[in-house]
Amino acid sequence: MVSLRIRKKLGYSVSTVNGDALNKAKETNVALSLQGRVAGLSVGASNGGPGSSARVLLRGLTSFTAGSPLYVINGVPMDNTQRGASGEWGGADYGDGISNINPDDIESMTVLKGQSASALYGSRAVNGVILITTKSGKKNSGFGIELNSNIQFDKPVDNTDFQQVYGQGIQGNKPTTLDAAQASGNLAWGSKMDGSDVMQIDGKMHKYSPVNNYIDFYRTAPSFTNTVAFTNGGPNGAFRLSLSDLRANSIVPNSYLDRKTFNFNGSQQVTPKLTINVVANYVLENSKNRSGLSDGPGNPNNVQFLAPNQDQATLAPGVKPDGKELTFTDDSYVTNPYFAANYFQKNIQRDRFISSLSAKYDLTKWIYAQARIGYDKSNDQRVDIEPTGTAYRNDNGTMNQSNNQITEFNADALINAKHDLVKDFLNLDLSIGGNIRKSSYTGTFINGQNGFIIPYFYSLTNFTSRSSGPLTDDPFSKKQVNSAYYSADFSIKDYLVLSTTGRYDVYSTISNSVGRGIFSPSVSGSFIFSELHKMDGVDLGKVRLSFAQTSNDATAFANTVYYNLNNSVNGVPTAGFSSQLPNLFLAPFRLKELEAGLEMKFWGDRLGFDLAFFSRRTKNEIINANIDWSTGYTNRYIGTGSTQNRGIEVEIHGTPVRNSSFSWTPSLNFTYVKNKIIQTDGITNDNVSLGTYRPLNANLALVAGLPGPQILAYDYQRDAKGNIIIGDNGIPVQGALKPMGSTIPKMYGGLNNSFNYKQFNLGFLIDYRFGAKVLSATEYYSIFRGLNKSTLPGRETGVVAQGVLANGQPNTLNVPAQTYYQGLARNISASNVLNGDFIKLRQVTLGYTFNAAALRGTPFSSIGVSAVARNLWTIMKHTKNIDPESGFSNDVRYTGIEGTSLPFTRTYGLNLNFKFKN
């Protein structure tokens, strides 16, 4: 855990984002604020409401199981476990580890992109490392108080552009009975809307004309953050203590996130040689009614597919007079949105304590020893209630509760020596250290059985029986990694640096017979040519080159055959085993990376750029491949995967104007990454299936030779001349499953501008991405349900599809529109693969700072007022009915899959910052 060495000398690429960029216009998950700010970094979210997880990918899809970078707070790795995401069968996003961190406590975030940096952090650093430095007291600063208040409003945005001609109904008829109305609430296959009276779900007659107000189901949701921080610094020590309270409301009624954080950061020089540092961060989070996503059950977002004439208010309050759910479609698994929002519960409560204690002792002027212990522990309690009256349940509803504990323990010790081997010419900076990391995820669950005895009484006591037990499978995990490492920097004067690092990791998840230990070396060099040869106007000129290798371990318990007991049958025991085939020969996978860079600064830093080229490739990746049940298992672990990423990162910054009252500082970053799956299982190179969407007729997969994750969708079947082949039912025949493009962007980045005029400052960030595809369930449903504009032709006359029959004759079969488009949606999923490119105005902040002169006579030393906004304007997009960033899961296997999640939101707010005089 050598902290960043003198940055100027580094032989690899890093970027830093200051807290200012993160804590004025806030995201409840601070990782989302990094979007567009750092070359090489792409950030995605799941539309699950406040506190949802972030998908942060550095330099493309690093490996088959790529995930977020390792977050290291003040030198100690923190846990970033994903607490449950939704998939094709629904679920909710219960947040990740980084979402607990209070942005107001962050001084800066530094992104270490290359593997040379990662060699020092071990296995989880294959996805890169983000160093978080929290705010601290400064020596001799004296006592200070700072208060920051923030209020923001999330406003839901309707991105749909559905047809407004035909109303609710089926096969060309509007509903005439209550039954028919309640069976077709999300079908717009009715007749032409003519303003006549029509029976609606609430049993009343309404006008058969467009209202199109589903977005009114959502609310403009305020969120409040108040942070007060106390700092003090004397000659021998300093501290900062902050208390923060966040209340973030979701745009879904009844859903919110409450977060209280206490952060303490103190350092004390105990003796002239010994310094002790303590960091303690306590997080109390209470998240109420996480929104169901993706699939229908318990999902309030089903509201998005109402027919154009349907007033969303007719679904309120979600129950019938008898207290049971008021259903609005013929599928009881499509929950009434009001019922989902008002009665379902998906709550999670988290207590988390992230602490670290470190001591640094100066043995001599040039040698110090450092020991550090870090412990991160979360207790999560999750309660899911399916209430009494739920239409799809055959009992009085049910309740599940789980209590999970996640821990991450790190102990490390190192000795550092800095010494001139040849005086004033050759210097050695050497660190040698060791690290022990233990992590675990354990838990227990209690599930109610046979439904509540007493309706509406939601307690685990209210069941005739309960099933309970410990977690037995993933995410249940226990791991330990012991490591030893060194880093040695040889520098010749100040212009030539050669660094080498080495790390030996021993993994508990790898079996002894295979060999648990693996060595990961790196070597990097930087040459600051501007030091050697001064050039006019050139402040810095540096070339760098590095090569590194890292490794990553396997899932816990994956190399042993285990058997588990199942529920008994009338007292007779039963047992089984996982359908996941264990692999007794799992070995750690390796990642090799070569990076070259050029960094230059000109004219007193008026202009500068940093250019990096990287090429990285994995070997022996452990993948969990799908196999057919007829093999006896559904999945298997296999260590044969290989992924390649090559790319360029450019960061350009400048200060075109800078004078006493005005300055303009633009910066631009650009990333191009070319990903390629080199090998999957190594034998047949079959696709590795990843996630899918609820319509199930397309999925993501890793396809050898193509960038991952690749969308596989069914296209039309065509004859030799390219004509579409039509089946004998008049509907185009399903063709082959085809790769349709990757869901991870090829090009992305941002343009940030910051203007300062006297006490005013204005900043805005534009970000963009190109070359990413989206697999859209919204598109599927809007075709299947007659909402999409493409379903307009043939409503009155029926559809005669253009194409040929199997016998080669032109098709003449006329099919009713509903039958045709529903068949088409089922057969042809290629039409749900959309272009996900966009350019967005991501963030704008406009601030005014009152200076000391203006505050004379007040207790304040400074007051800052900022108007802030996020996601203000989508400058360019190609998707017609969705926001291209929509998604329901942050899991990389579901990247770019969207459908039935919360709508995109715009955020406006005000940030006030008070610093008290000391």
Next chain:
Amino acid sequence: MKKRYIFSCLVAGATFMSSCTKNFDEVNTNPNKTTAELINPNYFMSQAQLTFSQTGYDQLLFQSMWVQSLASTFSYYSNGDKYVLGGSGTGYYNRTWNRGYSALTLVDEMKNLIKGKPEYTNLDACGSILRVLFMQRITDLYGDAPFSEEGMAKAGNFTPKFDKQQDIYAAMLSQLDAAINALDASKPAPTTDLFYKGNIPQWKRMGYSLMLRLAMRMTKVAPDMAKTYAEKAYAGGTMSSVADDVKVMTDPNNNTSSNSDALLVPDDFREVRWAKTLIDYLQANNDPRVSAIAEITNGNGKRANEDRTTPGINTASLQLGMPNGYDLLGGATDISKAPGYPGATPAVDDKDAPAPDGRYSRPRLRVYADKGSANFIYTYGESELLLAEAASRGWNTGVAATHFANALAADMKSLAGYNATPTAVVSDADIATYVAAHPLLPGTALQQINTEYWVATSTTFDFNEAFANWRRSGFPVLTPVSYSGQYITGQLPRRMPYPITLPQTNGANYNAAVASQGADNFATRVWWDK
């Protein structure tokens, strides 16, 4: 001095590290699971039997309505009722496949664990019989499928070849024969057997009945082989009373009946009905089973129709089957347009709505929606019917008329075994009257036998078997449903397409199977159905 410092730290560090890795095997051991040394292999047998029996939606969505035993106006059931994909459509193709192979893998693992252990001879033989039982259902529905290379992932085969159904049948017969011969009542019995509580003579009879069923499946394509094995089975001794019925009683608390789970879903409860074809047939024959299996909603209106707590009225004369192929969508195929539509039951108050399906007979609540009811797999009555058919064909399997009479009585008696507390009870007097009134007539023997087979397997909710035997025998004669947007038109399905993931998970072998067997659709006939 300083160097010594550093050196001693390094040594200390290295020692520390190596000592800490000693417990790594323990760290990487899952404390909540066990391994081969401790597990009782019997428990895999009970799990396999349960898994195999919990068919639920696997067959309710398709086979139950293909054979016109059940009918539904609900869109989810359009898969079977109208030959129109509903719900996740193609995603359901894999259900019977996956259930079959997941049960097989449990038995395979059990057999691996007890290999070479003489004290488990009977468990091993029962395992072999179960493998045949499980495999027959898979191949009957899909045709060619992996059998010789099935369940070999652990041995490194992830892409098993598909065996031709003809070869599967030959292999099943020889394996079954060997397994029956290996059963030995003097040796320890399986301890957690959900079929027979470890009764070896019953297993033997079940084994021979299974041999009989395999044999009779081949009457169209390999009559000689069918005869050989049918006679062999008869000589060996098949199931001899309803006590031999193969079934699993589910557990109302921890492993509820998957049929009840499905039927108790509000939509299903409201709109799944016995089919007109079945009820008409039963009533035309004055079959006393009508009031054992069917009831109409007690009370008018939708609320009563959705009430999953009040049993209906099972008076035989009030029962009415719903025709297949209708919906509630208000169009030409709305149930109200069905010939003989009895009308909706009216709303009882202003908070209620009419129940369009309210006058059609549903599967009885206390019988079929009982959470601890039986999952029938194979009955004595079915075995007797197969013997009756074999005898009618002139094979040496006893007297056809006797077997047929046995079967009629048994099929009615078996229903009482559907629930822990007998509910679907047909009185002995009614049975006797019916049996006397329905003697087997030589001219119509095959029709009588196989139609009764259809009734028996429908009333025990074993629609897999109803569908297989209908395809083989052609009885009863069923008229295909017509509806717009069908996946098969003008005929009934003859097969289930393979799981849609197979082209990805086992592409080459899948393609070879399709090339050999014929297009992967609902129309291609399996080998014994040619």
